[in-house]
Amino acid sequence: MSWNMAFLVMRRERNxxxxxxxxxxxxxxxxxxxxxxxxxxxxSSASTVNSSPGSDVDNSxxxxxxxxxxxxxxxxxxxxxxTCLLPWPDNRxxxxxxxxxxxxxLAIPSDATPVNVEGVALDxxxxxxxxxxxxxxxxxxxxxxxxxxxxxVPNSTAIEDSIAISNPISLRDVDSExxxxxxxxxxxxxxxxxxxxxxxxxxGHTYQVTIGELVTTQGxxxxxxxxxxxxxxxxxxxxxxxxxxxxxxxVAYEQIGDGVPKFTVDTVTxxxxxxxxxxxxxxxxxxxxxxxxxKLLFDTDGNPAINPDHPTYEAAxxxxxxxxxxxxxxxxLYGHGLMGSRNQVDFFGAFAGQGMIGACAVxxxxxxxxxxxxxxxILGDMSxxxxxxxxxxxxxxxxxxxxxLTNSPSGFVSNQAFQNADGSPILKADSTVFVGNSxxxxxxxxxxAISTExxxxxxxxxxxxxxxxxxxxxxxxxxxxIFDKAxxxxxxxxxxxxxxxxxxxxxxxxxxxxxxxxxxYVGIESKDVLLVEAFGDHQVANVxxxxxxxxINAKVHSPxxxxxxxxxxxxxxxxxxxxxxxxxxxALVMWDYGTPAPPIGAAAPTEPxxxxxxxxxxxxxxxxxxxxLGYLLGGQLQNVCGDGPCVGTQIDG
Numbered sequence: 007m008s009w010n011m012a013f014l015v016m017r018r019e020r021n022x023x024x025x026x027x028x029x030x031x032x033x034x035x036x037x038x039x040x041x042x043x044x045x046x047x048x049x050s051s052a053s054t055v056n057s058s059p060g061s062d063v064d065n066s067x068x069x070x071x072x073x074x075x076x077x078x079x080x081x082x083x084x085x086x087x088x089t090c091l092l093p094w095p096d097n098r099x100x101x102x103x104x105x106x107x108x109x110x111x112l113a114i115p116s117d118a119t120p121v122n123v124e125g126v127a128l129d130x131x132x133x134x135x136x137x138x139x140x141x142x143x144x145x146x147x148x149x150x151x152x153x154x155x156x157x158x159v160p161n162s163t164a165i166e167d168s169i170a171i172s173n174p175i176s177l178r179d180v181d182s183e184x185x186x187x188x189x190x191x192x193x194x195x196x197x198x199x200x201x202x203x204x205x206x207x208x209x210g211h212t213y214q215v216t217i218g219e220l221v222t223t224q225g226x227x228x229x230x231x232x233x234x235x236x237x238x239x240x241x242x243x244x245x246x247x248x249x250x251x252x253x254x255x256x257v258a259y260e261q262i263g264d265g266v267p268k269f270t271v272d273t274v275t276x277x278x279x280x281x282x283x284x285x286x287x288x289x290x291x292x293x294x295x296x297x298x299x300x301k302l303l304f305d306t307d308g309n310p311a312i313n314p315d316h317p318t319y320e321a322a323x324x325x326x327x328x329x330x331x332x333x334x335x336x337x338x339l340y341g342h343g344l345m346g347s348r349n350q351v352d353f354f355g356a357f358a359g360q361g362m363i364g365a366c367a368v369x370x371x372x373x374x375x376x377x378x379x380x381x382x383x384i385l386g387d388m389s390x391x392x393x394x395x396x397x398x399x400x401x402x403x404x405x406x407x408x409x410x411l412t413n414s415p416s417g418f419v420s421n422q423a424f425q426n427a428d429g430s431p432i433l434k435a436d437s438t439v440f441v442g443n444s445x446x447x448x449x450x451x452x453x454x455a456i457s458t459e460x461x462x463x464x465x466x467x468x469x470x471x472x473x474x475x476x477x478x479x480x481x482x483x484x485x486x487x488i489f490d491k492a493x494x495x496x497x498x499x500x501x502x503x504x505x506x507x508x509x510x511x512x513x514x515x516x517x518x519x520x521x522x523x524x525x526x527y528v529g530i531e532s533k534d535v536l537l538v539e540a541f542g543d544h545q546v547a548n549v550x551x552x553x554x555x556x557x558i559n560a561k562v563h564s565p566x567x568x569x570x571x572x573x574x575x576x577x578x579x580x581x582x583x584x585x586x587x588x589x590x591x592x593a594l595v596m597w598d599y600g601t602p603a604p605p606i607g608a609a610a611p612t613e614p615x616x617x618x619x620x621x622x623x624x625x626x627x628x629x630x631x632x633x634x635l636g637y638l639l640g641g642q643l644q645n646v647c648g649d650g651p652c653v654g655t656q657i658d659g
Contacts, residue, residue, distance in 0.1 A: 082118045087501050090118035092198070093147035093215070094504060095139040095239040106137035107243035108210055112508075119505065120498035122387055123491070129389035133508045138242035140507050141209060142471035142516045142553070145177070145188075145201035146500065149220050152192070152199060152228045157220040159190040161606050162549050163574040165204045174218035177201065180238065181211040187580060189549075191607045195496035200608070202474060202549075204580060206519055206557040210243045242508075244527075247517040248456070250302070251399050252527060253309045255456055258289055258403050266417040267407045269323075274423045278359040280327050281352070282423050285320040286368070286411060288403050292396060295319070298372075298380035302396040310399075321371065321404040323411075324348040325418070326355040327364035327433070330426050334419075334434035336639060337412035339405060339460065340367040341446025341453065344481055344545070347375045353625070357635070364424075364433050368408050370449055372398030372513070385488040391506040398513035402453050409459025412438045439638040443467060444546060444621065447537075448475070451515035451554070454533050455522040461531060462641070464634045466538045467621055469550030470515030470557075473503040477608040478547035480619065515554060523558040523592045535560065536637045537594040538630060541567065542601035544611045544619035555594040556580050562594040565651045573603045588642035595643075597630060599623045600656035617658035627654045 080099055082090035091099070091114070103111035112134045119128040159175055160167035167173055169185040177186040187204040207213060217235045220228040258267075268287040275281040291310040292300030296319030305311040328335065342350040347369055354365035369376065372394050384390045411417035412433055418424040419431035426432060440463040442450025447468025454463045469475050476482045493499050511517035526532040537560055539551045555562065564583035584593060599620040604611045613619065624630040629646040637643050646652070 080113050080115050082115050085115075085117040087118065087120055087495075087497050088148070090115060091501055093234055093237055094145065094501065095143050096237045097212075097239050098237070100138075100240065103137065107245050108137040108240050110137055110240055112136050112138070114505070120388070120493055120495070120502045122493055124387070126387055126389060128502060128505060130505060132392045133505060135246075136242050136508055137246040138210070138240040140471075140504075140511050140516065141206040141241055141247070141520065142203060142474065142507070142511075143207065143239070143241070144473060144500075144504050144507075145215055146193075146198050146504065147215075147217065147230075147234065148197075149199050149217070149228045149230055150197070151222045152220045153223040154190050154192060154199065154220075156223065156225065157228075159220070161191055162189040162202070163606060164576075165189050165574075166576055166579050168204070174220060175201065176214075176216045176218075177203070178214045178216070179208065179211050180214050182208070186213065193496070193500050193608060196500050198497060198500060200500070202553075204553060204556060206470075206516065206553065207241045209241055209247065209520055212238055212240045214238045242511070242517075244521070247511055248521070248527070250310055250512055251402055251452075251456060254289070254291055254399055254403050255406060257291075257310075257312065258407060261289060262407075262410065266410050266414050269411055269418070269421075270320075271421050271423045276329075278329075279355045280325075280329055280423065281355075282325040282327065283322070285322050286404070286407055287318050288321055288400065288407050290316050290319040290400070292316075292319075292400065296397075296400065298377045298397060299393055300397060301392055302399075319400065321368050321400075321407075322348060323366055323368045323408055324351055325364060325366040325424075326352055326358045327424060328358050328361045331361050331432050334431050334437075335361060335363050336437035336439060337433045338363045338365045338638065339408060339412065339438060339440045340365055341370060341405070341440070341442030341450045342367060342374070343444040343446060345373060345375055345378055345381070346370075346445070362635075362639070364412070366408055366412055366418075368404040369401065370398070370445065371401030371404060372396070373401070373445060373449070381485070382488055385485060386492040388493070388502050388506055391509055395509045395513050398449070401449075402456065402513065405453045406457055406459055409438050409440075409457060413459055439463065441466065441634070441638070448472070448514055448546070451522050451535065451558075452513060452518040454535065455518040456527065456530065457533075458530055460533075462534045462638055464536045464538065464638055466624060466634070467540050467543055467546045467551070468515070468537055468554060469546045470519055470554045471507065471550060472510050472514060472516075473507040474553070475547055475550045476503065478550070478604075478610055480544040480610045480612050482610060519554060519557045523560070533592075534590075535592045536634065536643060537592075538624060538634060539594060539596045540601075540620040540623060541571065541596055541598040542604050542611060542616060543621050544613075544616065545621040548604055551594070552578065552581065558592055560592040560594045561589070563596070563645070563647065563652060566596045567598055567651050568653075571598060571603065573606065584643075587645040589645075590642055593637075593643050595633065595647075595652055597624060597627065597652045597654050599627075599654045600658040602658065620654075620657060623654055623657055630654065 100110040101113040114130045121127045168188045177188050188201045190201050270284045272284045290296040290313045294300035295316040303311040340351045348367040351367035413436050438460045440460045443466035447465035561584045562581045601617040601620045633646045
């Protein structure tokens with residue numbers, strides 16, 4: 007991978023972490039909102055979940071042949087994606103397994119997966135450890151020459167029509183006996199039909215797809231094999247999706263007990279704020295020294311195991327903190343943007359310099375600048391995708407340990423660099439909050455769902471389900487050039503993303519959103535979360551943000567947009583409105599910067615047709631920052647937009 011490509015990867019992110027705010031007015035407004043919102047949000051000491059780490063490292067496959075030697079594995083009469091994997095997902099690609107919560111285990115045939123130009127089939131060994139499919143599964147089937155509009159299949163602008171009797175396709179939750187909302191679209195390169203759930207599918211539930219009569223553009227019936235007009239598939243259980251990360255978390259907390267992880271303070275750079283760089287120690291569960299390219303080790307029980315040769319990894323952190331404060335201030339943890347780094351936390355120096363907060367960050371291991379070269383190799387051989395996901399779990403553990411260091415009196419504030427001249431602490435104990443932006447908003451819900459270090463989070467321009475987001479992102483072409491060259495067939499590209507989503511679920515919002523604001527994991531409290539959306543976002547599709555909002559039952563500021571701005575029949579369908587302010591709970595706020603509405607379907611909005619990208623516009627918008635920081639520090643959402651929608655500086659028109 008060339009250095010030019012690496013720079014291209016980094017240059018597109020322009021968000022909270024990359025633009026310095028100079029407006030003192032913002033500082034004053036945030037302070038006034040915090041003052042009128044009541045009590046501040048206080049954290050609590052971390053608790054452990056199922057903390058019984060194994061000791062013996064075993065490189066065998068956990069869960070393999072768990073239903074006995076006589077298990078019948080699915081095979082393909084005709085190998086290949088189109089002839090074997092469609093329709094997708096389907097329980098015919100599973101086997102019975104009495105040892106899993108769903109009673110099933112994935113058994114995707116190895117001779118059915120996409121093959122790259124080197125002749126390497128996508129290895130699904132890790133996928134087949136799961137007990138079901140993704141909560142955000144893309145449903146794929148073949149309907150040659152179909153015209154979805156003429157057939158009456160709604161697109162993303164008419165989701166409500168998907169549960170109407172007139173819709174020829176139904177998606178039904180068999181367990182709850184309810185019809186599930188979705189939208190349909192044609193995958194133009196492959197000609198295959200895709201259905202996208204408008205709310206994450208419930209963990210452990212089984213869904214039935216029924217395909218009725220579809221027609222071509224000429225109104226003729228589409229020929230579909232009768233055996234492929236109805237099928238069922240089961241969604242992975244909570245255990246299957248999150249047990250690895252929760253287990254790693256339990257090990258990390260068991261190691262530190264009531265204390266803190268080991269940390270260093272390597273450099274302190276003076277200025278308007280102190281910039282502090284150092285490292286913190288986390289357990290290493292990868293088969294290398296913790297650097298890019300490592301894969302998880304497992305113990306004899308199938309749990310992640312600590313590497314006996316490299317038992318720890320030193321994760322680099324960066325903090326910007328006030329030089330002096332009259333009383334301790336909360337710590338804000340920042341999750342950076344696409345393939346970026348902890349250095350993006352420097353943005354919050356303006357607020358630290360005013361004595362409002364201290365801000366700290368670690369890299370999103372697995373999806374940081376240092377992972378770019380390895381990611382390029384993975385895109386050429388998607389069999390290696392677990393290298394990215396397994397290291398991403400390490401990144402989540404690093405954020406939890408960073409939170410312990412900002413919360414605990416024996417953490418950062420025990421070091422002189424984090425103290426006033428008189429030795430008193432700069433950071434307030436048990437007061438940490440979280441902000442994740444863009445990529446940090448896609449991963450930040452997962453980090454928040456497993457955390458006891460913070461209870462309130464702001465996710466800026468967020469979403470979930472990378473397999474949904476990538477084709478709709480203006481960032482994807484910079485990576486797609488590698489991926490498309492390796493996987494030349496359009497159907498292979500579509501199904502490859504569906505297959506790796508089964509792994510991605512273990513580290514991004516898709517696998518954790520159902521436990522973020524309700525139904526929390528054992529020993530962990532539910533969170534209050536603010537989602538900040540940018541209308542017509544070029545990098546994180548609005549549909550992905552709104553699927554997340556529906557899934558976590560966020561309420562939306564209303565009116566959300568001016569009349570005529572949205573192309574949807576019912577804008578923000580399925581998301582309840584905020585009735586009054588100040589508002590307690592989880593919320594979605596749409597900000598409109600004048601950008602045209604996004605395209606319908608799996609296409610990325612690009613300049614100039616779709617105007618300037620509003621993805622990072624919130625960085626320059628004072629009221630966005632006022633609202634976000636007021637929510638974090640004041641404990642409630644304030645209305646900064648009056649009686650109308652939230653309209654920012656018009657970057658277009």
